[in-house]
Amino acid sequence: MSADYSHLCSAILEQCFGQVVQSVADCLFLANTRTLGQLVSATKLSRKEVGLALAVLVKFRLVDFEASKLNPSLAEYALRREDIISLLRYPRYVHLVQTKYGNVGASIAEELINSGSDTATGILIKCLAEGENKAESPESYRNTFLTMITDHYIIKRPELLVSDDQDEVVPKFESNECDFFRHPNIDLQLLAKIRKGDATLAEAKDSTMVWNLNYDRFHQDFRDAIMVDAIERKMGENAAECFRFILKIMYNTTDPWQRKLSNQITFVEIKQAIEKRSNNLDLMKYLDQYISLLTDDSMGFFRRVGDMGGGLYVVDMEHAFESLAFACVESVITERFGSKAARIFRVIRCKKYIEQEDLQKEAMIPSKEAKSLAYNLFQEQFIHVKIIKKPGGGSNGPAKAFYLFQVKEKDTVRMLLDASYKSLYNTIERSNFEKNEHKGLIEKSQRLDSIVETMKERGDSEEYIAEIVETFTPPEVEILNKVKNRIKTLSKAELTLDDTIFLLQMYQHHCTSLPTGIRRFK
Amino acid sequence: MAGRGRGGKTGTLTAEQMALLGCTKDMPVQTAPPPTFPPVLNRPTTLETTATQNYQLLWKEDFLNRMRDSPYYIVSATQEPQNKEHRDWREKAMDRFKLKAQPEFNYKAMPRELNTLNRKRKGADVKPKLLAKKTNIEDRLKVLEQKELKAGSGEQDEIKQESDSDQEEEQDDPEAALDDEMDEENDYGNSYFDNGESYNDEDDNLDDGPVY
Numbered sequence: 001m002s003a004d005y006s007h008l009c010s011a012i013l014e015q016c017f018g019q020v021v022q023s024v025a026d027c028l029f030l031a032n033t034r035t036l037g038q039l040v041s042a043t044k045l046s047r048k049e050v051g052l053a054l055a056v057l058v059k060f061r062l063v064d065f066e067a068s069k070l071n072p073s074l075a076e077y078a079l080r081r082e083d084i085i086s087l088l089r090y091p092r093y094v095h096l097v098q099t100k101y102g103n104v105g106a107s108i109a110e111e112l113i114n115s116g117s118d119t120a121t122g123i124l125i126k127c128l129a130e131g132e133n134k135a136e137s138p139e140s141y142r143n144t145f146l147t148m149i150t151d152h153y154i155i156k157r158p159e160l161l162v163s164d165d166q167d168e169v170v171p172k173f174e175s176n177e178c179d180f181f182r183h184p185n186i187d188l189q190l191l192a193k194i195r196k197g198d199a200t201l202a203e204a205k206d207s208t209m210v211w212n213l214n215y216d217r218f219h220q221d222f223r224d225a226i227m228v229d230a231i232e233r234k235m236g237e238n239a240a241e242c243f244r245f246i247l248k249i250m251y252n253t254t255d256p257w258q259r260k261l262s263n264q265i266t267f268v269e270i271k272q273a274i275e276k277r278s279n280n281l282d283l284m285k286y287l288d289q290y291i292s293l294l295t296d297d298s299m300g301f302f303r304r305v306g307d308m309g310g311g312l313y314v315v316d317m318e319h320a321f322e323s324l325a326f327a328c329v330e331s332v333i334t335e336r337f338g339s340k341a342a343r344i345f346r347v348i349r350c351k352k353y354i355e356q357e358d359l360q361k362e363a364m365i366p367s368k369e370a371k372s373l374a375y376n377l378f379q380e381q382f383i384h385v386k387i388i389k390k391p392g393g394g395s396n397g398p399a400k401a402f403y404l405f406q407v408k409e410k411d412t413v414r415m416l417l418d419a420s421y422k423s424l425y426n427t428i429e430r431s432n433f434e435k436n437e438h439k440g441l442i443e444k445s446q447r448l449d450s451i452v453e454t455m456k457e458r459g460d461s462e463e464y465i466a467e468i469v470e471t472f473t474p475p476e477v478e479i480l481n482k483v484k485n486r487i488k489t490l491s492k493a494e495l496t497l498d499d500t501i502f503l504l505q506m507y508q509h510h511c512t513s514l515p516t517g518i519r520r521f522k
Numbered sequence: 523m524a525g526r527g528r529g530g531k532t533g534t535l536t537a538e539q540m541a542l543l544g545c546t547k548d549m550p551v552q553t554a555p556p557p558t559f560p561p562v563l564n565r566p567t568t569l570e571t572t573a574t575q576n577y578q579l580l581w582k583e584d585f586l587n588r589m590r591d592s593p594y595y596i597v598s599a600t601q602e603p604q605n606k607e608h609r610d611w612r613e614k615a616m617d618r619f620k621l622k623a624q625p626e627f628n629y630k631a632m633p634r635e636l637n638t639l640n641r642k643r644k645g646a647d648v649k650p651k652l653l654a655k656k657t658n659i660e661d662r663l664k665v666l667e668q669k670e671l672k673a674g675s676g677e678q679d680e681i682k683q684e685s686d687s688d689q690e691e692e693q694d695d696p697e698a699a700l701d702d703e704m705d706e707e708n709d710y711g712n713s714y715f716d717n718g719e720s721y722n723d724e725d726d727n728l729d730d731g732p733v734y
Contacts, residue, residue, distance in 0.1 A: 016589045020596040036635050049598060051638045055627045056594045058636070065633055075633035090585060091578035098577075114588065115626070160631050170633045210628070335564060491579050492569045 001081055004421040009084040011428045016087055024053040028079035035074055060116035067170040075170045086215045088498055093218050104136050104144045117212045120184040121204040142186045155180050155214035184209045220256045223506055238283045242290045245273050250315050259510055260318045266309030299323040317510040325413055325507035340365055341373045348383055353404040381415045384408045410512055417504040424497045431490040438483045445480055593625035
């Protein structure tokens with residue numbers, strides 16, 4: 001975890017939960033585990049405030065705790081550092097659920113996000129009380145909730161172990177993989193009673209089962225979308241559809257977060273699946289050609305490994321994300337240093353090790369320009385230098401050294417990932433600065449909007465409304481529009497940066513053995 | 523003094539040495555700090571706005587506003603009054619109408635130390651003392667009832683007897699006697715109560731001069 005990521009996490013938490021939670025999380029970020037007492041003394045906040053901040057972090061599944069090994073009556077808290085960036089991805093999660101399950105699904109996801117974690121009955125009551133989709137019946141909400149569990153978008157939190165010892169200071173939980181997606185018993189009659197006020201939530205049969213959004217399931221979909229979109233851009237819609245089916249078949253036998261290669265898939269399996277579920281006649285007719293197109297492509301997403309069953313294939317995640325991540329790195333270099341620099345980068349990557357003089361010949365760029373571009377890339381750590389020393393003749397002779405350019409792929413990606421974290425942090429800070437700088441103006445416009453809205457509801461005359469609107473002077477309107485545009489651009493940049501961060505994180509998961517915090521169930 | 527050592531060297535570089543190091547006379551003198559952001563060589567590409575992005579942007583803004591109004595957005599007690607000082611009357615009036623919902627925590631699934639709301643007071647247990655007081659009151663009422671029944675003859679004698687018995691009780695259990703004193707109306711010690719009558723007396727005392 002880099003310092004840039006720590007700053008980013010701090011800014012995200014401040015945005016969502018305020019400064020108290022931010023300082024507690026900052027303190028937790030620096031250590032593996034901390035006790036409440038240590039946090040109180042380090043943050044210099046009151047014990048009550050630190051306790052409340054920890055309760056919020058535990059509720060939103062950003063902090064884990066367990067009893068200390070030395071003193072079982074003392075709880076030790078640890079920050080789930082990898083999950084903090086998921087707070088920025090909430091809009092993407094909700095959008096994905098909305099496209100898959102409609103407004104009902106989006107409302108369930110929203111409530112789960114707002115409350116951090118809750119029981120199924122609790123979530124459904126909140127959704128029904130919201131009133132946005134009043135036409136929808138409680139039954140449709142329940143069915144969507146259960147479908148989302150079946151599709152693994154919602155996961156059950158480990159169940160609380162009820163012990164005989166009433167004085168247990170740190171509660172214990174039981175985690176069972178088979179239980180993560182077991183349907184809860186949602187009683188619609190009781191739901192109606194609770195809504196009327198005739199019963200309480202504690203009476204619900206599922207009061208011990210607490211549910212969360214399963215971030216990794218969403219990330220799996222985002223990852224697949226990146227791969228399918230890349231194929232669609234390069235080889236067309238039919239090839240993309242074919243690859244979508246391949247991924248579906250792959251998940252039957254492979255752990256979605258297996259790092260390097262998938263388990264083997266036969267041609268017959270792909271053909272049967274497409275014939276069963278697809279209406280695309282072109283794809284069915286030319287399936288073998290699309291498969292060979294995918295295997296021959298330089299991106300290397302799909303690879304033939306044998307001839308059994310009409311052909312044995314594997315999905316090569318490592319190669320796929322290496323290609324995608326370096327396409328991203330090259331595009332960053334093109335934007336920052338120009339296309340000639342990108343060519344130099346490609347030549348070095350292709351040759352693995354290359355000398356300065358050979359570089360300008362291979363890249364076909366004048367020597368002075370090539371030298372300057374290569375040094376720029378070296379200065380910004382996109383490329384690296386390997387020094388090979390050859391001992392000179394005799395003991396007194398000078399040692400001859402060769403300076404070879406090379407690309408250390410993992411280091412380059414890590415550098416770019418840190419730069420992206422830093423940019424994202426800067427974007428958030430700049431956005432906050434703009435909001436604070438023009439706080440008065442923004443609030444004035446909000447107040448004016450609400451007044452105009454109530455006037456319209458009341459049925460006041462247009463002239464009177466126009467008079468009220470004119471209290472906002474033209475220069476003020478101009479400044480406000482500029483500020484709004486700036487904030488919108490920054491927000492868009494946040495979304496785009498998060499896309500890049502996600503791609504580079506996927507590279508780290510599939511192409512390195514670094515711990516990435518991604519597990520099948522957590 | 524520095525520079526007056528052997529050989530009388532001043533410690534500065536000669537013009538030749540400076541020239542060798544690449545410094546010329548016409549070198550610009552930096553009078554202002556460098557720009558906060560370095561100049562961008564290429565104009566950054568404009569970001570496209572798709573329908574998906576618009577939905578996400580609106581949702582995010584809404585989510586952040588919701589979080590800011592939620593009980594999970596914690597502002598430190600030390601920071602709050604500072605901010606409030608700069609608020610105008612409209613914001614203060616709005617604040618009065620804004621009622622933050624109570625946070626919902628399942629404290630059973632959290633370490634007990636986090637439950638700051640229902641924490642028991644450390645030290646002496648208060649409840650048994652209160653119970654003891656109640657039983658005393660009941661006993662006393664019974665005694666009073668008996669007194670009323672026997673009203674009439676030998677009233678003064680009984681009062682004497684009662685006061686005697688009370689005195690005996692006090693002698694037996696001095697703590698209970700203290701409780702009785704406290705139980706008359708409330709938990710406050712009467713000796714700590716200042717009705718303000720002695721306010722002027724203190725003023726009078728001040729005339730005598732300060733006490734050091």
